[in-house]
Amino acid sequence: MRFLSTLIFLGLLTSSCSPKASNLENNLAQISDAKVLQFAIPGKELYENYCANCHQKDGRGLGKLIPPLRDADYFKADIHRSIWIMKYGQEGEILVNGQVYNQAMPANPNLRPLDLAQIATYLYNSWGMKEGVIDAPLVESYLKSPPAEN
Ligand code: HEC
Numbered sequence: 001m002r003f004l005s006t007l008i009f010l011g012l013l014t015s016s017c018s019p020k021a022s023n024l025e026n027n028l029a030q031i032s033d034a035k036v037l038q039f040a041i042p043g044k045e046l047y048e049n050y051c052a053n054c055h056q057k058d059g060r061g062l063g064k065l066i067p068p069l070r071d072a073d074y075f076k077a078d079i080h081r082s083i084w085i086m087k088y089g090q091e092g093e094i095l096v097n098g099q100v101y102n103q104a105m106p107a108n109p110n111l112r113p114l115d116l117a118q119i120a121t122y123l124y125n126s127w128g129m130k131e132g133v134i135d136a137p138l139v140e141s142y143l144k145s146p147p148a149e150n
Contacts, residue, residue: 027126035133036125043122046115050108051086059127065103067096070127079124079131081147083139086116113139 028044031037048057055061059070069075074096075082089107093100111119113136120139124131 030128030130031125033132036121039118039121039133039135040125041122043118043120046111046119047122050111051119054105059123064099064101067094067099067101069123072096075123076129078147079120079134080142082123083116083120083134083142084147086119087111087143113137113143116143 028037028040031040054066055069056066059068061068061072067074074094085105087108089105091104093102095101117134117136117139120134121131123129124134
């Protein structure tokens with residue numbers, strides 16, 4: 001009887017853990033580099049808290065209102081510009097995959113360079129991208145001066 005209840009308990013434990021495990025795997029599964037994962041795991045959580053309401057968990061954005069980060073020419077073109085936008089927000093017309101977007105994105109004054117580094121590392125190593133670690137000192141240097149064309 002004791003053995004049986006232990007089995008049931010273990011069964012419950014694994015079944016309640018497995019959705020989390022497979023969720024974690026999603027797009028972190030393509031990452032094999034341990035240093036990249038060290039940034040991307042907290043980065044995924046920050047992304048889901050600060051960005052996914054608008055850009056969606058899967059990075060595809062929302063119709064003509066919110067541009068995609070996944071398979072997006074604008075996003076791939078310039079990491080410096082993306083980090084600038086994450087911190088300071090963005091308004092005015094931009095062209096993403098041939099579609100015009102023109103809605104204000106709010107700034108994130110409370111995200112520190114390390115937070116931004118983790119989010120950027122997560123995003124730039126998801127959905128087929130493989131940019132490696134984008135670390136906090138690099139983020140700090142990007143935040144010192146605006147990107148070339150913006
Ligand atoms: C309130 C909704 C909202 C939130 C939250 C938000 N964004 Fe945005 N984001 C937008 C909108 C709208 C634009 C397009 C701005 C424009 O039209 O000029 C945009 C544009 C961008 C762009 C440039 C366009 C592109 O497709 O590459 C990047 C990069 C970006 N956001 C990343 C992020 C990240 C990372 C976060 C979280 C830290 C975030 N955004 C949070 C709404 C949001």
